[in-house]
Amino acid sequence: MPKLEKGLVQVYTGNGKGKTSAAFGLALRATGRGLKVFMIQFIKGGFDYGELHIIDRLPNVTLKAFGRGKFITAKPPEKKDVDLANEGLQLAKDIIESGEYDIVILDEINVAVDLKLVDLGEVLDLVRNKPSHVELVLTGRNAPEQLIQIADLVTEMKEVKHPFNKGYQSRKGIEY
């Protein structure tokens, strides 16, 4: 039974901190209302994230990661990374089309598109064809212009100041 009358398409992009955290916060709020959330992470995975230790305690939130958790710089990208990302995209299609989840979060999918791990056209089709009651959230820097055009709500997380520029290391519990 869909609980949202109308699901929107949300995009969190930009070079600043808080995109994935905002998606997790959204999942937290939604689960407090009994909504069902499915989160698919691209690029990330094979790595010990803080979120993973708590997400199982949240009712109605499922998380699956389809990445190797490392920076992808090869051009063209390695087949292994392309295959994993497309596996994630296929699951995203199935989950969205099933209509069984109120909110579907595709974390870092913008980066997967930008790195040409997945096809932009396929992602746009996925967005255009979603059941109307499903809320779809796409995160990651460099969101493509065509995605921004068809999205309902777009927020750019803009880095104003970042300590890593001053040589800080990322910290367990805060950054991961």
Place this chain on the structure above:
Amino acid sequence: MPKLEKGLVQVYTGNGKGKTSAAFGLALRATGRGLKVFMIQFIKGGFDYGELHIIDRLPNVTLKAFGRGKFITAKPPEKKDVDLANEGLQLAKDIIESGEYDIVILDEINVAVDLKLVDLGEVLDLVRNKPSHVELVLTGRNAPEQLIQIADLVTEMKEVKHPFNKGYQSRKGIEY
């Protein structure tokens, strides 16, 4: 026992969506690592938020709201709103100084400063005098320039596109 070697001062500001969600996501991640989180909400309160239904299930996360959950437009603001915000600020001081929490989130405090519910100088003192291992997160639009100057990490959530401009209503489970 403090778990962070060095706590930073983070600010999430701007007119876009995702500031409070990012803070909640941060709390979620941190609690997955066994960090202790205290979140104080300004302006908000006296209202049924989705987050409130789930936060009790998270270990080591405490949330207290010091507001009446409605827009404050009166200039000067009503005494009731000023008193509540200052009660929140006093608790923030006590919690931060105690050093017992790894992460302290002051949600919407930037707005409380902007509306002159609390004194900017007092907030700046609070930030400057925090124990070094405490991570402090301040959210809300219109973050004052002096706060940005002394913060370590500042992200501006910039509204690129928002459906409420087209007349959408906020939705249970997503916006609240």
